[in-house]
Amino acid sequence: MSRTEGEWMAKNTRAALLDAALRTIGERGFAGASARHIATAAGQNQALVFYHYGTVNDLIAAACRESTEQRVALYRAEFEQAGTLADLLAVGRQVHVTEHAEGNVAVLAQLLAGARGNEVVAAAVADALNLWVVEVEKTLGRVLADSPLLALIDLGGLARSISAGFVGIELLDGVDPDGATRALASLEQLAVLTETLLTELDNLGPVTSRLVKRRLNALTK
């Protein structure tokens, strides 16, 4: 076996383990993601987990980072093309539908819960979540550049609320699927409603609009 061939196989093994780690977490939960189960899902020998990644936690952390980078990169162009709040809402919808269907939101929820008292995983999942937050925050800042909202709400906080909200609803989905569907639908309604109110504010005529905006600004004091 040539040196190149050996390297290629090792790369394949490592990739298979990364992939299987997340798949296993999705199927069996964080607690069920043992080295044995992951290796079996990857079609690999259990000892290779430790040879390539040292510990199970390190494998899971690496899988979390690698996967999130890829998934976020997949949507980065769409985030950047969003010019209005409605556009961002549409991208958000698409991201959630796809990532939910792929099981990635459920995996993220399991990682967040499993991170309790697990520093290696906690650091990885914090970074991963931040990749999503940065995209949402950047886009929010752009589409709301002319909005009075900008002065009233911490967009970084809002971006984190949105991400955390999806995670929470995913966990609800695990114990009450109908409830989760209703929760998601109500947020859709709320988002559209807010967007409409903001638009209407600009259509009310300058006097009324300025009056409302002044009262909103009074909130921050």
Added chain:
Amino acid sequence: MSRTEGEWMAKNTRAALLDAALRTIGERGFAGASARHIATAAGQNQALVFYHYGTVNDLIAAACRESTEQRVALYRAEFEQAGTLADLLAVGRQVHVTEHAEGNVAVLAQLLAGARGNEVVAAAVADALNLWVVEVEKTLGRVLADSPLLALIDLGGLARSISAGFVGIELLDGVDPDGATRALASLEQLAVLTETLLTELDNLGPVTSRLVKRRLNALTK
């Protein structure tokens, strides 16, 4: 030892185990809540977990139900006294501050994550979550009885979003405390903003106000 005395001790043991189960989940996460750790935290013998509750899962499920019933009962009067959206917001704030400080939100998050592939726990945590949702939904319905929002948003869905949102932010808190604080603050801002917009809508004068409401209603078609 009299019969009464024996019963009293057994009740104490059972209560100690229930309490320790949730404390252990809070301190060590769902995966760390083994019969041994729980029993030690309760100052009891490990075998008593199985004598009194059969399995660890059944103990955890019982603890989840019992604790949630008590906690929700603690706030029921305050929910019922809330007459405006601002009142509800104030109660919600108080509930979150207290329950977060007691660690109960973190425990709920761990239970939700641990419920994956665990039917006994899943059923218990679904019921527990529902106790909170029912209170919020009832109160929302009452304080929004005269609001145009009632026709535009599924209040049951909204109540579930709020509960799920707190859970998500609690998980974020585990890996990024500053981010969680910002997320929570931004939701506060958003809630106050929405409440203000709804109030302003009524203060705009009847013509403008009716115009906006008509446009909002058009959303539902």
Added chain:
DNA sequence: GTCTATAGAGGGATAGAC
């Protein structure tokens, strides 16, 4: 009801052959 002891399964991690 409570205790000790232990069976039996599964998990992390390593040694050493190939």
Added chain:
DNA sequence: GTCTATCCCTCTATAGAC
């Protein structure tokens, strides 16, 4: 790099003494 075999630990659950 990969495999088998194995050590040692923790876990659930039960048996049986008290």
